[in-house]
Amino acid sequence: MVKNFPFYIKAPIILLGLVITVFILNILRDVLVPLAFATLIAILLNPLSNRLERKMPKVLSILITMIIAVLILSGLMYFLSSQIAHFFDNLDAMKQKFAEILNIAQQWLQQTFGISAQKQVEMLNDAAKGSKAVIGQTLSGVLGILSVIFLIPVYTFLIMFYKTLILNFLYEVFSEENQKKVGDILSETKAAIQSYIIGLLIETSIVAVMNSCALLILGVQNAILIGVIGAILNLLPYIGGIIAILLPVLMATLTTDGFTTQLLIIGAYALIQFIDNNFLVPKIVSSKVQINALISIIIVLLGAALWGVPGMFLSIPFIAVLKIIFDRIEGLKPWGKLLGDTIPTEHMGQIKRIRRRKPALNEKA
Structure with a gap:
């Protein structure tokens, strides 16, 4: 078994597995990101769909549930768009104020660091040239968002429709003795x-x-x-x-x-x-899974590096699911504790030293 292998053999295997996993997640991001969001939405809408399914066919209950969700989201988007329209009412005044602040900043830089106004303009032009790639990525991101808008509803509907099939697969893929653990x-x-x-x-x-x-x-x-x-x-x-x-x-x-x-x-x-x-x-x-602050920050930054802004939002639910799995598997429980928010009062070294001292004290007595 892998458990009997020495550390210098297990460590490279684990690192290789992590590298391959990250590579696959990065390559398939256009498929996996909308699928991940759709899974979260399907889980969120599932209780309402189940309630409606008692009174009507399954397909109709799913469609009505999704329509209700779309109407709520559309109302929120309409509200935000109406507020964005007011943002441009005083745009000219803000431009003038920004120019004044920029002029003050240029004078301060020139007096404090000796950077001339011409040099500052050159630096700004270089930054603007470097931002062209970012603008291109943003435009491609907008096209990606448009495709996601169509993919997420389709994925959500299909996940909710094939829910029983997916759950049965997850039960059957594991042996009978592990099915209770899978269900939990x-x-x-x-x-x-x-x-x-x-x-x-x-x-x-x-x-x-x-x-x-x-x-x-x-x-x-x-x-x-x-x-x-x-x-x-x-x-x-x-x-x-x-x-x-x-x-x-x-x-x-x-x-x-x-x-x-x-x-x-x-x-x-x-x-x-x-x-x-x-x-x-x-x-x-009131989530049943509490993730500590250190892991939360690290996982959000890793999610951003892997999948951008969507990865930042998906990282916390993802790590919460991992913690649930780790807490249920004997060999992975230490990792579950590492992710959790429960801080032990004593570390294992102190506990072992206390246990070693007790027999010595008893012998003296």
Whole structure:
């Protein structure tokens, strides 16, 4: 068995397996990303579909469930688009303010670092040339999004329709003695993902309301749009919260004088983050799987490196499923503990030293 092999043989095999897995995930990203999103959506919509299926044919229940989901999403998109339309109302004033700030920044750079205005312009031109590739990637990403818009509904419908077939396959592919363990993993995974996604939706709505109210009170332009975008960015653990603060600070800088509003925005967002992290997430995002902060940050960055922005959103549910599997398999339980948020009071070295001392104490007695 592989377990009896020495470490210097097992380590290269594990690393080779990881390299091959990452390579396959990267090559097949255009297929796997919409499939992963469709799987999460199918799990989320499954309870409503099951309830409707008791009163009508399966295909009709799936279609009605998906139509309800599309209507809710369309309403949200209409609301955001109406807010985006107001963003361009004061575009000329923001351009003028941005030019003033840029002029001040150029003078400061020239006085502090001795970089002439001409040199700064050359640096900006070089940066603009380098950004052409990024613009090309963005345009290709837009085309990818259009294809995903059509693929995700199709995948979602087919996953929900062939749900029984897929579940039976997962049961039958393992031996009989492991089928109970497989059933436990599947049921726990479904419950964890459902509670996680529903909790995130509720938490995001509350954070969006708090962000928007705070920005409206402080008089920040496009407060509702920026507040909602900040709540969506907050879905990315730790990283999204930092980006969410920068948006209203930038808007306040372009539309107001002085720095009082910016400081108040930072204070308000810090308070909202405190409420979110200490009250909303523990109470509302009632996921059965808790991932520690270190692993959350690492997995989000790895997801971004592998699949871009979609990978950042998919990384946490993915690692949650892995933790459920690790916790159920004897040889992988240490990895499950590493991913978890439970911190031991003592490490194994201390426990072993205490156990060694006890016999010596007994002998002296």
